[in-house]
Amino acid sequence: MDNASKTRRLLFRLGTVLILIGICAVMMIVGRGHTVYFDNKQLEYNGTTCECPYKIKVLVKDEQVANLKAKERGMATTIGQNFAMTLKITQEKGGDEVVETYQLKLPYNMDGIVVNLPAYLEGLPEEAWMSEFVPIATESTAEDEEVPGGDEFEMEDLGDF
């Protein structure tokens, strides 16, 4: 094989690897999943009190994901960092419903994101209405999981195939 074809082959391989790395990077960004939690709870921030409306309906991609009265929480899952939601807000019981669409930029590093809707609607800074959802660790014992460890040969579970 001459030098020219060797170089061409090397370039082709490097190009393929670079393309694959590029696709991986894109997939990492566009495929990052988040769980967004919506709180309709009163919040105090720097002396400002955000009162919660009577009812907020949250729609994501034209599908209602939460119907929140005061002190309630709802959730939705989303892929990517751009999150669009439509809020149908009823300030008081029997009052008119105001429909508004909002766009949120979700932080990449957070799996679960809590959005306090009254604070968000009030126009407070991001640190006031956005926080990370940290699941409460449940106590579990090692007996919960039976992982392989024995040296016996046994008939394996067929399972579904």
Place this chain on the structure above:
Amino acid sequence: MNNKSFGKKVLGFVQDNTVPLMFIVICAICIPLSGFSASYLINEIVTRMGRNIFLILCLLIPIMAGMGLNFGMTLGAMAGEIALILVSDWQIWGIPGVVLAMILSIPISVLLGYFCGKILNMAKGREMITSYIISYFMNGIYQLIVLYMMGPIIPIKHSSIKLPRGYGVRNTVSLLNMRQCLDNLLAVRVGGVKIPVLTFLIIGVLCIFIIWFRRTKLGQDMRAVGQDMNVARDAGIKVERTRIISMIMSTVLAGFGMVIYLQNMGNIATYSSHSQIGMFCIAALLVGGASVDRASIGNVFLGVILFHTMFIVAPKAGAAITGDSMIGEYFRVFASYGVVTISLIMYETKKRKNKSLVGQQLAQAQKEEEAQNNG
């Protein structure tokens, strides 16, 4: 005379297709006994076709290279699982998660395929048993990685994946956020049957790739190596290299296949998903009429349909016949191992028969030559 030759033809056909015919008979008996409706049965078969065909297609390339049934495809399955565990921990969901897992599985599969190919080159003529044992050996390494290295060495963040002790991966990893994402995209419903169009398109692309690949220089080399290694070597083909490439290709495709398979299932049984996959894929291929040295895309499709029909109906049919569904479960396992055994025996018998036929022809030719010389 005509009747005699027709009878011979039928006998030849039956001899050549013993396994598929046997399974057609089993299915014909079991389907009415199971009591499943036609739409349910078709739905299940179509789902299982989408789930398994890609995995089974990866077996065709080593057969082409004369390496027999690649039990080492389990290695690719492990690569796919490791990639999926990482993607699941990084919280990459949906189609991007599937694509990322496929790409991540490539370097692991290439490494494992190269290793497997190297060893199989040292064990020419005994590739199947060697690859079978390699898969057991590699299962130990896989467990070492997943059980001890994931956590302290390979970072695993989420407690839903990590064992409570702080290292190692749980028995089951949920893939809920990418469950059937390939199957549901572009899915079409025809008469109550869900057809996963995208998955079938991917399978179609692989089929076209295999057909195209057979005609390439490398594909021709593989076929030459598969027919006779010595002749291929004399013709200037790098036999060892060609065999290693076939193993790498098969392992990479098995990794992709495992990702497709697990996204359909929606969870990973971390320590057992891969363990039986080689056996069942090979059994399905053999049920389709393939043999150790000859397999086609048609065998894959027929095999999946027959083998999985048996898989679906056997427990219910077993319950109807004996009153115990476990009999049906055992029958599935028995049939899977049995079909591999029968095929291997038939292959060996055929090989010996051909060998003795060649010997007889040679003796006959020698006799004739001697008679001519004496005359």
